[in-house]
Amino acid sequence: MIRDLVFVALALLAVVPAIWVVFSRNIVHAGFALLFTLLGVAGLYAFLGADFLAVTQLMVYVGGVLVLVLFTVMMTHVPAAGRRRHGLDRLVPPAVFAAAVFGVLYKVITSVEWKAVATPSKATTAEIGTHLMTTYIFPFEYVSIVLLGAMIGAAILIRERRATDDDEENREAQA
Amino acid sequence: MNIGLPHFLTVSAALFALGLFAVMSRRNSVAILMGVELMLNAANVNFVAFSRYVQNGIDGQILAAFVIVLAAAEAAVALAIVLALYRNYGTVNADTAQSLKR
Numbered sequence: 520m521i522r523d524l525v526f527v528a529l530a531l532l533a534v535v536p537a538i539w540v541v542f543s544r545n546i547v548h549a550g551f552a553l554l555f556t557l558l559g560v561a562g563l564y565a566f567l568g569a570d571f572l573a574v575t576q577l578m579v580y581v582g583g584v585l586v587l588v589l590f591t592v593m594m595t596h597v598p599a600a601g602r603r604r605h606g607l608d609r610l611v612p613p614a615v616f617a618a619a620v621f622g623v624l625y626k627v628i629t630s631v632e633w634k635a636v637a638t639p640s641k642a643t644t645a646e647i648g649t650h651l652m653t654t655y656i657f658p659f660e661y662v663s664i665v666l667l668g669a670m671i672g673a674a675i676l677i678r679e680r681r682a683t684d685d686d687e688e689n690r691e692a693q694a
Numbered sequence: 695m696n697i698g699l700p701h702f703l704t705v706s707a708a709l710f711a712l713g714l715f716a717v718m719s720r721r722n723s724v725a726i727l728m729g730v731e732l733m734l735n736a737a738n739v740n741f742v743a744f745s746r747y748v749q750n751g752i753d754g755q756i757l758a759a760f761v762i763v764l765a766a767a768e769a770a771v772a773l774a775i776v777l778a779l780y781r782n783y784g785t786v787n788a789d790t791a792q793s794l795k796r
Contacts, residue, residue, distance in 0.1 A: 526697045530705045533739075537709055540728055541716040553728050556709075560735045563702065567746040569755050572738075572762075579762050584731065584769045591773045592724055595780040613718030621711035628703045635699040635747035646752050647759065655756055662763045669767035673774035 529566055533559030550589045557581050568640025571647050702743035710736035723776045723786045727769065734765045 536555035543549040557580045564573035651659045709732050716729025738758045745754025780786050 523697055526701065530701070533705060534708050534712075537712045537732055540732065541712045541719075546722055546725055549725060549728060553731065556732065557735065560709075560739060563705065563739055564742055567702070567742050569742045569746070569758075572742060572755050572758055575759060575762055579766050580731075580735075584766055587769055587773050588724060588728065588731075591776055595724070595776060595786045610719055613715050616718065617711045617715035620714055621707055624707035624710070625704060628700050628707065633699045633747070636749075637698070637747055638749055638751070640746070643752060643755060647756055650752060650756055658760060662760055662767075666763060666767050669771050673770040676771070676774035677777050 526566060529559055529562040531559075532556075533563060546592050547589075550585070550592050553588070554581060554585055557585065569643060571644040699743055699747045702739060706736045706739040706743070708736075709733070709739065721787050721789055723779065723788045723791075724773075726788060727772050727776070730772075731765065731769070734761060737761065 533556055536552040536559070539552035540549045540556060543552060557576065561573045561576040561581070564570075564576055713729045713732030713734075713736060716732065717726050720726050720729060738761050741754040741758040741761070743754075745751040745758075748754070776786055779791055783790050
């Protein structure tokens with residue numbers, strides 16, 4: 520009984536702020552609503568016995584990605600006058616498509632006989648570590664390279680371009 | 695009510711549909727990115743739920759950890775692109791970034 524209540528609370532914590540993320544006209548509010556959605560998803564992980572993933576979700580998403588998103592929101596402030604209201608023609612097709620996707624997924628979920636039994640939950644950190652260093656060693660190294668590449672790429676993308684000024688000066692000097 | 699796999703899958707489907715709607719309807723690039731994050735989280739919930747309801751399954755959790763890493767990398771690059779967009783166009787509206795069309 521308490522289990523059910525906890526699940527419902529976590530599911531609502533994940534889904535209700537997500538609705539706010541999608542429909543809020545204030546992007547800062549959307550960012551803070553995303554915080555609660557991510558917390559709810561972390562709670563669902565914990566509920567499923569994935570303790571390591573729940574903590575990873577908190578550290579990477581809430582501590583990292585969300586801070587990045589909020590920084591970007593605040594650095595790229597769009598004045599209220601520049602915002603336009605969504606036209607209905609722009610909202611209806613996505614709404615219909617998203618509702619259709621949810622309908623199909625829900626139909627599949629409810630019609631399939633899931634032969635699933637909950638396994639007893641145990642601490643997963645040690646097992647995940649072992650698997651990462653044995654079975655999944657190649658993907659593990661691969662994502663580390665991807666992450667490094669993404670970091671370097673992001674740093675290069677947002678760098679101030681002083682080189683172009685030099686180029687112009689060179690051109691002027693030549694002319 | 696007995697909480698089982700379908701309940702988690704339903705929550706995940708709802709998150710995915712909301713993320714899809716955000717990606718398709720929003721104009722602000724950062725809001726589109728939030729929609730992508732919602733969809734990735736929905737996929738992750740599915741991975742972890744299936745991993746829980748399979749005998750001795752931990753592979754789903756490891757896959758979900760990889761998804762979290764790639765989502766972080768994606769967010770870093772995407773937000774750098776948004777900042778570059780803002781610097782060049784003075785807006786983060788995804789509709790204005792269409793110089794390649796002309």
